[in-house]
Amino acid sequence: MRFGFSYSLIFFFISSANAEVSAENLAQNCQICHNRFADQAQIASLYQLTATQIRQMLLDFKYDKTNATLMPRLAKAITDTEIDALAEYIANQTNEND
Amino acid sequence: MKTISRRRFLQITGTAIGLTACQTINLNSAKKAKVVVIGGGFAGVSVARSIRCLDNAISVSLIEPKLNYITCPGSNWLFAGITDLNKLTQNYHALQTEYGVNLLSEQVVKVDPVSQQLSLANGLTLDYDRLIMAAGISFDWDSIPGYSAQSAEIFPHAWQAGPQTLLLQKQMQALSDGGSILIYSPAEPYRCPPGPYERASMMACWLKRFKPKSKILILDAKRSFSKQKLFEAGWKEHFGYASQNSLIEWHSIADNPVLELDSKTKTLRTDFGDKFKADVLNIIPPQKAARILLETGLTDATGWCPVDPKTCQSVFQEKIHVIGDAANYAPLPKSAFAAISEAKVCAKAVVSLINQQPVAEPIWFNTCYSLLTAEHGISVAGVYKLNAEQKIELVAGSGGVSRLNDTNAAKQEAAYAKTIYNSLVFDSFGQRNSLFNG
Numbered sequence: 272m273r274f275g276f277s278y279s280l281i282f283f284f285i286s287s288a289n290a291e292v293s294a295e296n297l298a299q300n301c302q303i304c305h306n307r308f309a310d311q312a313q314i315a316s317l318y319q320l321t322a323t324q325i326r327q328m329l330l331d332f333k334y335d336k337t338n339a340t341l342m343p344r345l346a347k348a349i350t351d352t353e354i355d356a357l358a359e360y361i362a363n364q365t366n367e368n369d
Numbered sequence: 370m371k372t373i374s375r376r377r378f379l380q381i382t383g384t385a386i387g388l389t390a391c392q393t394i395n396l397n398s399a400k401k402a403k404v405v406v407i408g409g410g411f412a413g414v415s416v417a418r419s420i421r422c423l424d425n426a427i428s429v430s431l432i433e434p435k436l437n438y439i440t441c442p443g444s445n446w447l448f449a450g451i452t453d454l455n456k457l458t459q460n461y462h463a464l465q466t467e468y469g470v471n472l473l474s475e476q477v478v479k480v481d482p483v484s485q486q487l488s489l490a491n492g493l494t495l496d497y498d499r500l501i502m503a504a505g506i507s508f509d510w511d512s513i514p515g516y517s518a519q520s521a522e523i524f525p526h527a528w529q530a531g532p533q534t535l536l537l538q539k540q541m542q543a544l545s546d547g548g549s550i551l552i553y554s555p556a557e558p559y560r561c562p563p564g565p566y567e568r569a570s571m572m573a574c575w576l577k578r579f580k581p582k583s584k585i586l587i588l589d590a591k592r593s594f595s596k597q598k599l600f601e602a603g604w605k606e607h608f609g610y611a612s613q614n615s616l617i618e619w620h621s622i623a624d625n626p627v628l629e630l631d632s633k634t635k636t637l638r639t640d641f642g643d644k645f646k647a648d649v650l651n652i653i654p655p656q657k658a659a660r661i662l663l664e665t666g667l668t669d670a671t672g673w674c675p676v677d678p679k680t681c682q683s684v685f686q687e688k689i690h691v692i693g694d695a696a697n698y699a700p701l702p703k704s705a706f707a708a709i710s711e712a713k714v715c716a717k718a719v720v721s722l723i724n725q726q727p728v729a730e731p732i733w734f735n736t737c738y739s740l741l742t743a744e745h746g747i748s749v750a751g752v753y754k755l756n757a758e759q760k761i762e763l764v765a766g767s768g769g770v771s772r773l774n775d776t777n778a779a780k781q782e783a784a785y786a787k788t789i790y791n792s793l794v795f796d797s798f799g800q801r802n803s804l805f806n807g
Contacts, residue, residue: 289754289764292732299419299713300734303706308795310788340771340778340785341750345734348752348767 409433412693419716463799746782
């Protein structure tokens, strides 16, 4: 009981220290590597992926469900709520233009 | 009047993500506000391009005296023969033709924050509503007596890519087998924290093949360095590090600082009287913000520019924003990736301020790859947000470096290093190039 309380308190401080950011502000960082002319033989293209696919890839990186070099270190910074919004945002952007 | 449809624009530029405001780029009608950007490196071109995409009623002028930009990222790869300067050379063509940025190939002589005007070397003056300074670094020549801009022509720093890089490469190639190279690595903060160690690795690749009896000594003003365990493990694997015949030696002189350079004897003398002599001296001097930032009064006692990270505004001048290596965004490192990330935060803040909208909550990413050989890459990454005190901090649990002793990952990351270089250049300069050999 006591531990549970401490954990939730810690969690409260962590989550309140860093405000959530918009999907657009996150996506502009993704774009630095994953832009349209990125070498798609090597890094995942974000185009033509559905929101569900993007969300699952990000969650797999975040929770170490897949073997990868760099993305797990980045995905761990993104909250699950941000991942949901980011996946929707990217999928909408690309679908609109393909 | 030239307009480009959104669809065409996205086909050309590949900037589908994150640019919802990029409906059409109207190249001629930009009257809402005047933004001037000083400096055509990664930060400067990214902020110019992003602002034009977010709100094409804002006019953006970019002032950069050089006609081309040779990127520092990738420039160490020259020493191993992985690339050449042509492949690292970017231009401003797409920025002008696709994004309607006005390019002024001029030197800025003076910035007057009171009249919001700047003077150019050709005698013209330019008004601004918002000024974004992305002018990069200058060298603190005074910190090493005997070293100067003149002696850098003999003992190159090669910390701004171009003729200096070629000079150092030429000196390396002219070494006799059994010759020595000394790399002096400064205290932090400086541009590209892992750069000196990647350089030693790339030089060692070449020496191993052509002058295997030679040695590289890294003389370090720090006690430890970026990605140290990964570099040292890789040096052991490839260059016999820590053995008698190691191609690379690393020596910290944190408690025994360099006092002077004796040019005649090619010797660095330290506080305790130690003398370090080599055939080739690559002195990377301590750094500070570029001249124009110092002269405009935007730096503090550290020599760098303090900013409000959320808006990128100088703490001294509210109409001036500072991004890239010149500014202090610590703990973000002074890397090209971080500079682009800062530029995107800055572009949004500037557009919001001009349109009298609230400034969004920022987030910054950093990713930085280094090569130890053409097939061995390592990386550091991090994501940064503002904390409750509005200071930048690494998001807890994120970031860090590559796994140690993972051969497959090292090979993959070497390929990523080259791929990501191309992506970075495309995302900032808007150009698609093939930028490495083989």
